[in-house]
Amino acid sequence: MTYLTVKVPGRFRADVAFLDVETRKVPTDGFVMQNGEVLRNRWQAFLVGMARDGEILIAYHPDEAILLRDVRLALYWHKAIAYSATREFDEMVLKGRFTNARRAHEPEPFYPHLFRPQDWEWRNMRKEPSEPMALRGNDVPSRDVPSWWTTRDPDKRMTVYVHLLRDVAELVARYGEPDDECWAWCQAVFSNYDFAKGQLGKLAS
Helix, strand or coil: CCEEEEECCCCCCCCEEEEEEEEEEEEEEEEECCCCCEEEEEEEEEEEEEEECCEEEEEECCCHHHHHHHHHHHHCCCCEEEECCHHHHHHHHHCCCCCCCCCCCCCCCCCCCCCCHHHCEEEECCCCCCCCCCCCCCCCCHHHHHHHHCCCCHHHHHHHHHHHHHHHHHHHHHHCCCCHHHHHHHHHHHHCHHHHHHHHCCCCC
């Protein structure tokens, strides 16, 4: 399995897995959508962060099928997956059905996707009440994550790992009912780059 594992101190909800996906655009070879339009590019997952069982896992692999296999294995025993996104982005990317921001989701998957995604209850927390977060520390803009991931600069690549770790820690803090120890850790990860980087250690180098 291709995971980075970060132990989370304290406690958060054990009945839900918290998930965030980093994506990039790749060609579709002229896929025709249900509405008759050609979709030239799709969103491909290349990193997936998951909080469950007292830890955060970051799944990575250059082979999309292996990445999705490892995500399924990490979430296998959980009944619900929580995320936060407009238009169910993370969910629909992993279901292989997302097209673009201005078009309907495809009714059936048309690119590699999680096996049997219906095995989970998907919960989009975007409009749910949530706890406040500290100011986010130094970070890479979301739009630049794909290019920073492919760079040979190890500092930029590390920043992508920190970015995803923060996104997942934010979900845990806002929606995971953390105890005080877990809450403080999530806030420190979110606001302090050096602290967040230290949680990854040498694993992401």
